[in-house]
Amino acid sequence: MQPSKAxxxxxxxxxxxxxxxxxxxxxxxxxxxxxxxEMLRQLLEREFPEAEQEGAP
Incomplete structure (x- = not known):
């Protein structure tokens, strides 16, 4: 079961x-x-990715 948004x-x-x-x-x-x-979460994820996604250790 997937966790809820909350x-x-x-x-x-x-x-x-x-x-x-x-x-x-x-x-x-x-x-x-x-x-x-939802839209703003996507925008923020794109603009501020986790360090791992940028190739950093």
Whole structure:
């Protein structure tokens, strides 16, 4: 059985963005068929990969 999202993601990150940016983010997430949280997790994983993924020991 796979762990739930609540079990996988236990740290919460809060940022302040403009209402316009929030709206753009929501539109893009909807167009891609995902939640804002899912889309931002993917973006953060791409931008900040684990050291092992970069070839570092």
């Amino acid at each position: 079990e996988l993601y236990t740290a919460r990150l809060t940022i302040d963005v403009t209402p316009e940016l929030r709206g753009r983010i929501k539109v893009v997430a909807f167009q891609q068929g995902m939640t804002v949280a």
